[in-house]
Amino acid sequence: EAQVTQNPRYLxxxxxxxxxxxxxxxxxxxxxxxxxxxxxLGLRQIYYSMNVEVTDxxxxxxxxxxxxxxxxxxxxxxxxxxxxxxxxxxxxxxxSLASYEQYFGPGTRLxxx
Amino acid sequence: xxxxxxNPLFLSMQEGKNYxxxxxxxxxxxxxxxxxxxxxKSLESLFVLLSNGAVKQEGRLMASLDTKxxxxxxxITAAVHDLSATYFCAVGEYGNxxxxxxxxxxxxxx
Numbered sequence: 001e002a003q004v005t006q007n008p009r010y011l012x013x014x015x016x017x018x019x020x021x022x023x024x025x026x027x028x029x030x031x032x033x034x035x036x037x038x039x040x041l042g043l044r045q046i047y048y049s050m051n052v053e054v055t056d057x058x059x060x061x062x063x064x065x066x067x068x069x070x071x072x073x074x075x076x077x078x079x080x081x082x083x084x085x086x087x088x089x090x091x092x093x094x095x096s097l098a099s100y101e102q103y104f105g106p107g108t109r110l111x112x113x
Numbered sequence: 114x115x116x117x118x119x120n121p122l123f124l125s126m127q128e129g130k131n132y133x134x135x136x137x138x139x140x141x142x143x144x145x146x147x148x149x150x151x152x153x154k155s156l157e158s159l160f161v162l163l164s165n166g167a168v169k170q171e172g173r174l175m176a177s178l179d180t181k182x183x184x185x186x187x188x189i190t191a192a193v194h195d196l197s198a199t200y201f202c203a204v205g206e207y208g209n210x211x212x213x214x215x216x217x218x219x220x221x222x223x
Contacts, residue, residue, distance in 0.1 A: 031209065042117075042201055042213035043156075050209060058210055090155060101146070101158030 002027045004105035006091050012111045013081055021076045021108050023091030031094045032074040033058070033102070034066065036087040043090065049074055081112040115140045115206045119214035126192050127222055134217045136185040136202035144205030145185045147176050149198045150216070156201070159187075192221045 004025045013019055025032065033048035035058075045058030049068040063085055065077040074093075078085060091105040116139040126132050136145070147159040160169045162178035162185060169176050173196065175188045185202055197220050203213045 033211070035213075040215060042215040043203075044213065045211055048209055048211075056209070059212065092156075101161055102156075103158070104156040106155050 002103070004091055004093055004103050006089075006105040006108050008108060009106060010109050012113065014113055015082055016080050019078050019081060019110075021078075021089060021091075021110070023074045023076065023105060024072050025074075025091075025093040025103070026072065027093065027095075027103065028071065029093035029095055029103075030071070031096055031102075032068065033092045034064070034074070034076045035090045035092065036060065036085075037090060037107075038087050046076070046089075081110075083112050086110060086112050115142070115204060115210075115212045117202060117204050117212050117214040119202055119217050121217060122215060123218045123220075125220045125222060126189075128193055129191050131191065132189050134187040134189070134200055134202075134219075136187070136204075136214055138183050138185075138204045138212075140206075141180070141183075142204045142206065143180055145178050146203045146205075146211070147185070147187055148201045148203065150201065151198050159200075189219075192219075194221050194223055197221045 007022045030051045034046040035043040037043045044060045047066040049055045089108045092102040094100045094102040118137045120135045145162045148156045150156045160176040165180040167178045173190045178185045199216045201216045203211050
Protein backbone atom coordinates (compact mmCIF):
# COMPACT_ATOMS: atom_id res chain seq x y z
CA GLU A 1 0.00 0.00 0.00
CA ALA A 2 1.32 3.44 -1.00
CA GLN A 3 1.77 5.51 2.11
CA VAL A 4 3.67 8.06 4.13
CA THR A 5 4.38 7.00 7.69
CA GLN A 6 5.42 9.12 10.65
CA ASN A 7 6.67 8.14 14.07
CA PRO A 8 5.86 8.78 16.78
CA ARG A 9 2.23 9.80 16.35
CA TYR A 10 2.11 11.47 19.75
CA LEU A 11 4.96 12.84 21.83
CA UNK A 12 5.13 14.79 25.06
CA UNK A 13 8.58 16.05 25.93
CA UNK A 14 10.34 18.70 27.96
CA UNK A 15 12.11 21.85 26.89
CA UNK A 16 15.60 21.24 25.58
CA UNK A 17 15.44 17.49 25.12
CA UNK A 18 16.46 16.64 21.57
CA UNK A 19 13.98 14.65 19.54
CA UNK A 20 13.53 13.25 16.06
CA UNK A 21 10.30 12.64 14.19
CA UNK A 22 10.74 10.12 11.41
CA UNK A 23 9.02 10.21 8.05
CA UNK A 24 9.17 7.48 5.43
CA UNK A 25 7.44 7.01 2.07
CA UNK A 26 7.28 3.90 -0.12
CA UNK A 27 6.34 5.57 -3.42
CA UNK A 28 9.82 6.49 -4.66
CA UNK A 29 8.88 10.16 -4.49
CA UNK A 30 11.55 12.80 -5.06
CA UNK A 31 9.85 15.64 -3.18
CA UNK A 32 9.30 15.51 0.58
CA UNK A 33 8.25 18.24 2.95
CA UNK A 34 7.49 18.99 6.59
CA UNK A 35 4.64 21.23 7.78
CA UNK A 36 3.33 22.34 11.10
CA UNK A 37 -0.34 23.03 11.66
CA UNK A 38 -1.54 25.49 14.26
CA UNK A 39 -5.13 26.66 14.83
CA UNK A 40 -6.06 29.62 12.64
CA LEU A 41 -2.74 29.55 10.77
CA GLY A 42 -3.28 26.71 8.35
CA LEU A 43 -0.18 24.72 7.52
CA ARG A 44 3.24 26.32 7.40
CA GLN A 45 6.11 24.74 5.58
CA ILE A 46 9.19 24.03 7.68
CA TYR A 47 11.63 22.39 5.25
CA TYR A 48 11.41 20.59 1.96
CA SER A 49 13.64 18.35 -0.09
CA MET A 50 13.77 17.95 -3.85
CA ASN A 51 15.87 14.78 -3.70
CA VAL A 52 18.61 13.02 -1.75
CA GLU A 53 21.02 15.50 -0.16
CA VAL A 54 18.96 18.47 -1.43
CA THR A 55 17.03 20.36 1.23
CA ASP A 56 15.76 23.91 1.54
CA UNK A 57 14.01 26.12 4.04
CA UNK A 58 10.32 26.74 4.05
CA UNK A 59 8.62 29.62 5.85
CA UNK A 60 9.31 28.58 9.46
CA UNK A 61 12.64 26.69 9.61
CA UNK A 62 13.96 28.19 12.86
CA UNK A 63 14.54 25.58 15.54
CA UNK A 64 14.35 22.63 13.15
CA UNK A 65 16.81 20.55 11.15
CA UNK A 66 16.27 17.95 8.46
CA UNK A 67 18.35 15.51 6.48
CA UNK A 68 17.75 13.47 3.34
CA UNK A 69 20.32 10.71 3.17
CA UNK A 70 17.96 8.22 1.55
CA UNK A 71 15.17 8.89 -0.89
CA UNK A 72 12.49 7.31 1.27
CA UNK A 73 13.31 8.99 4.60
CA UNK A 74 13.12 12.61 5.69
CA UNK A 75 13.48 12.97 9.48
CA UNK A 76 12.67 16.19 11.32
CA UNK A 77 15.03 17.02 14.17
CA UNK A 78 14.39 19.40 17.04
CA UNK A 79 17.75 19.93 18.70
CA UNK A 80 16.40 21.92 21.65
CA UNK A 81 12.59 21.94 21.62
CA UNK A 82 10.74 24.86 23.12
CA UNK A 83 7.05 25.25 24.07
CA UNK A 84 6.35 27.33 20.95
CA UNK A 85 7.10 24.20 18.90
CA UNK A 86 4.08 22.49 20.37
CA UNK A 87 2.08 21.72 17.27
CA UNK A 88 0.73 19.11 14.87
CA UNK A 89 3.37 18.10 12.34
CA UNK A 90 2.77 16.58 8.92
CA UNK A 91 5.20 15.04 6.50
CA UNK A 92 4.25 14.88 2.82
CA UNK A 93 5.70 13.55 -0.42
CA UNK A 94 5.10 13.74 -4.14
CA UNK A 95 6.87 12.90 -7.41
CA SER A 96 7.39 16.58 -8.01
CA LEU A 97 5.50 19.41 -6.40
CA ALA A 98 5.05 21.22 -9.68
CA SER A 99 2.69 18.73 -11.20
CA TYR A 100 1.60 16.15 -8.76
CA GLU A 101 -0.51 15.91 -5.68
CA GLN A 102 1.13 15.53 -2.32
CA TYR A 103 0.50 12.53 -0.09
CA PHE A 104 0.40 13.39 3.59
CA GLY A 105 1.40 11.30 6.57
CA PRO A 106 -0.97 10.79 9.52
CA GLY A 107 0.56 13.57 11.61
CA THR A 108 2.58 13.79 14.82
CA ARG A 109 1.14 15.70 17.73
CA LEU A 110 4.02 17.17 19.73
CA UNK A 111 3.71 18.82 23.12
CA UNK A 112 6.73 20.55 24.65
CA UNK A 113 6.38 21.46 28.32
CA UNK B 114 6.38 37.53 0.40
CA UNK B 115 3.49 35.40 -0.75
CA UNK B 116 0.30 35.68 1.28
CA UNK B 117 -2.70 33.40 0.78
CA UNK B 118 -6.12 34.41 2.01
CA UNK B 119 -9.18 32.21 2.13
CA ASN B 120 -12.76 33.37 2.49
CA PRO B 121 -14.85 32.57 4.33
CA LEU B 122 -13.03 30.97 7.25
CA PHE B 123 -16.20 29.31 8.46
CA LEU B 124 -19.16 28.27 6.36
CA SER B 125 -22.35 26.72 7.60
CA MET B 126 -24.69 25.65 4.84
CA GLN B 127 -27.81 23.63 4.30
CA GLU B 128 -27.80 20.42 2.38
CA GLY B 129 -28.67 20.93 -1.24
CA LYS B 130 -27.37 24.49 -1.42
CA ASN B 131 -24.50 25.83 -3.52
CA TYR B 132 -21.61 27.90 -2.27
CA UNK B 133 -18.12 29.06 -3.19
CA UNK B 134 -14.90 29.26 -1.21
CA UNK B 135 -12.40 31.86 -2.41
CA UNK B 136 -8.63 31.75 -2.33
CA UNK B 137 -6.74 34.96 -3.08
CA UNK B 138 -2.98 35.20 -3.24
CA UNK B 139 -0.64 38.15 -3.34
CA UNK B 140 2.13 37.37 -5.85
CA UNK B 141 2.41 35.67 -9.20
CA UNK B 142 2.07 31.92 -9.20
CA UNK B 143 0.85 29.31 -11.64
CA UNK B 144 0.43 26.45 -9.21
CA UNK B 145 -2.48 26.12 -6.85
CA UNK B 146 -3.66 23.18 -4.81
CA UNK B 147 -6.79 22.34 -2.86
CA UNK B 148 -6.82 19.94 0.08
CA UNK B 149 -9.44 18.51 2.38
CA UNK B 150 -8.95 17.67 6.05
CA UNK B 151 -11.48 15.75 8.14
CA UNK B 152 -11.45 16.37 11.91
CA UNK B 153 -8.52 14.64 13.56
CA LYS B 154 -7.23 13.34 10.23
CA SER B 155 -4.52 14.10 7.76
CA LEU B 156 -4.85 16.06 4.53
CA GLU B 157 -6.13 14.66 1.28
CA SER B 158 -5.30 16.20 -2.09
CA LEU B 159 -8.36 17.33 -4.06
CA PHE B 160 -7.13 19.35 -7.04
CA VAL B 161 -3.93 20.54 -8.65
CA LEU B 162 -4.38 23.61 -10.89
CA LEU B 163 -1.41 24.51 -13.04
CA SER B 164 -2.49 27.08 -15.60
CA ASN B 165 -4.67 30.12 -16.04
CA GLY B 166 -8.24 29.10 -16.71
CA ALA B 167 -7.76 25.58 -15.37
CA VAL B 168 -10.96 23.98 -14.16
CA LYS B 169 -11.24 20.62 -12.46
CA GLN B 170 -14.26 18.80 -11.12
CA GLU B 171 -14.75 15.85 -8.84
CA GLY B 172 -18.26 14.99 -7.78
CA ARG B 173 -19.90 18.03 -6.19
CA LEU B 174 -16.67 20.03 -6.06
CA MET B 175 -15.27 22.18 -8.84
CA ALA B 176 -12.08 24.22 -8.65
CA SER B 177 -10.89 26.95 -10.98
CA LEU B 178 -7.85 29.17 -11.29
CA ASP B 179 -7.53 32.74 -12.60
CA THR B 180 -3.85 33.61 -12.42
CA LYS B 181 -4.40 37.17 -13.63
CA UNK B 182 -6.79 37.90 -10.79
CA UNK B 183 -4.68 35.75 -8.43
CA UNK B 184 -7.83 33.94 -7.45
CA UNK B 185 -8.99 30.36 -7.17
CA UNK B 186 -12.47 29.23 -6.30
CA UNK B 187 -13.81 25.97 -4.92
CA UNK B 188 -17.46 25.65 -5.81
CA ILE B 189 -19.73 23.28 -3.95
CA THR B 190 -22.84 22.11 -5.74
CA ALA B 191 -25.86 20.69 -3.88
CA ALA B 192 -23.94 20.18 -0.65
CA VAL B 193 -24.27 16.95 1.29
CA HIS B 194 -23.28 16.21 4.88
CA ASP B 195 -20.25 14.16 3.78
CA LEU B 196 -18.62 17.31 2.45
CA SER B 197 -18.26 18.69 5.99
CA ALA B 198 -14.51 19.18 6.50
CA THR B 199 -11.84 21.86 6.47
CA TYR B 200 -10.67 22.93 3.02
CA PHE B 201 -7.27 24.46 2.39
CA CYS B 202 -5.86 26.11 -0.66
CA ALA B 203 -2.09 26.28 -1.12
CA VAL B 204 -0.08 28.30 -3.60
CA GLY B 205 3.31 27.46 -5.07
CA GLU B 206 5.96 30.07 -4.44
CA TYR B 207 9.34 30.40 -6.15
CA GLY B 208 11.34 27.23 -6.16
CA ASN B 209 9.27 24.58 -4.53
CA UNK B 210 7.87 26.32 -1.50
CA UNK B 211 4.20 26.01 -0.74
CA UNK B 212 2.12 28.55 1.20
CA UNK B 213 -1.23 27.51 2.66
CA UNK B 214 -4.30 29.52 3.43
CA UNK B 215 -5.78 29.41 6.93
CA UNK B 216 -8.48 26.98 5.88
CA UNK B 217 -12.27 27.10 5.54
CA UNK B 218 -14.29 25.05 7.99
CA UNK B 219 -17.36 23.78 6.16
CA UNK B 220 -20.35 22.42 8.04
CA UNK B 221 -23.25 21.05 6.03
CA UNK B 222 -26.46 20.82 7.99
CA UNK B 223 -29.20 18.37 7.11
